[in-house]
Amino acid sequence: MSGDTWQQVVFWVFAVGMTFAALRVVTAQNVVHAALYLVGTLLGAAALFLLLFAEFVAWAQVLLYVGAIVVLMLFGLMLTRADIGKGNYDNDQRWLAALCAAALFGVTSWVILGTFEGQEISFARTEGVTTQAVGDLIFSAYVLPFEVVSVLLLAALVGAVVIARRDVGDESSGEITHETRARVEPGGDQTEERTPEVVR
Amino acid sequence: MPVQYFLVLSMLIFCIGIYGVLARQNAVLVLLSIELMLNAVNINFIAFAAHLDDISGHVFALFIIAVAAAEVGVGLAIVILIYRNRRTVDVDEMSLMKW
Numbered sequence: 001m002s003g004d005t006w007q008q009v010v011f012w013v014f015a016v017g018m019t020f021a022a023l024r025v026v027t028a029q030n031v032v033h034a035a036l037y038l039v040g041t042l043l044g045a046a047a048l049f050l051l052l053f054a055e056f057v058a059w060a061q062v063l064l065y066v067g068a069i070v071v072l073m074l075f076g077l078m079l080t081r082a083d084i085g086k087g088n089y090d091n092d093q094r095w096l097a098a099l100c101a102a103a104l105f106g107v108t109s110w111v112i113l114g115t116f117e118g119q120e121i122s123f124a125r126t127e128g129v130t131t132q133a134v135g136d137l138i139f140s141a142y143v144l145p146f147e148v149v150s151v152l153l154l155a156a157l158v159g160a161v162v163i164a165r166r167d168v169g170d171e172s173s174g175e176i177t178h179e180t181r182a183r184v185e186p187g188g189d190q191t192e193e194r195t196p197e198v199v200r
Numbered sequence: 201m202p203v204q205y206f207l208v209l210s211m212l213i214f215c216i217g218i219y220g221v222l223a224r225q226n227a228v229l230v231l232l233s234i235e236l237m238l239n240a241v242n243i244n245f246i247a248f249a250a251h252l253d254d255i256s257g258h259v260f261a262l263f264i265i266a267v268a269a270a271e272v273g274v275g276l277a278i279v280i281l282i283y284r285n286r287r288t289v290d291v292d293e294m295s296l297m298k299w
Contacts, residue, residue: 004201011201015209022213022236026220031229038232041213045239048206052250057261061242064265069235069272076228076276080283089225091292097222105215112207119203121251129255137255138262149266156270160277166284 004123010051018044029089031082035073042066052121053128206247214240227279227289231272238268 021040028034042065049058138146213236220233242261249257283289 022216049246052246054246057258079280080289090223091225094223097219101215101219108211109208116204121201121203134258138259142259153270156273160273163277164280
């Protein structure tokens with residue numbers, strides 16, 4: 001199969017890179033390193049999309065996943081005060097989790113290798129899938145899911161704002177835990193109550 | 201190129217994501233692992249779109265990216281609210297509803 005040698009080389013390079021980055025995402029002991037290794041995995045996926053003639057999806061992946069979702073994750077890490085430097089981020093069940101993941105991978109890979117025996121992707125085309133073709137399909141056959149996804153994004157936006165909003169001027173909003181309330185009331189000292197505001 | 205290469209790669213990254221969801225203690229790292237799983241599914245869709253010459257795979261991949269963005273937004277809002285109330289995002293400590 002010398003016709004797609006270069007495609008195979010590119011595939012293996014990016015596949016090995018993506019797998020290494022994905023393993024480091026789930027094993028890194030530094031949260032920011034884990035987020036940046038996710039960027040590596042997502043860029044590897046975008047490269048594979050380009051290999052498979054999916055140019056619009058590759059660019060959407062870079063723009064939305066790397067450019068927005070990972071940035072949102074980094075904001076989340078910042079706002080939840082993740083440890084700077086090394087921390088301990090694996091819980092006690094990681095060996096059982098590794099066993100489960102390995103077993104699932106083994107069984108499904110065996111099924112996949114058996115089912116798709118001999119089916120090949122042909123790299124014979126000379127141009128990629130045009131954005132116009134994807135757009136035509138979205139707005140003709142998939143216009144209803146498109147509208148539903150728009151409503152979903154609106155609901156998620158409103159929901160995220162409502163959930164994470166700090167209630168204004170409401171002391172019983174549940175922000176202060178019981179320990180903090182016990183420390184505040186006896187001395188009437190307001191600094192403990194104000195600390196959540198400052199820390200945030 | 202055999203289509204199995206892409207499918208097995210997709211399954212590998214999906215299983216690495218499953219390990220991350222089960223083994224990580226920080227809630228944001230669990231969300232990162234969920235993103236790995238969604239990405240693996242995207243690779244699967246695009247591989248089949250190239251194999252079967254059907255653009256529907258591209259459309260579904262775009263929908264998955266959009267839904268992932270929505271899910272990350274709401275998920276992080278919940279995590280931030282939990283942090284504000286409990287001062288921790290350790291998933292092992294959120295065990296009030298355990299038996």
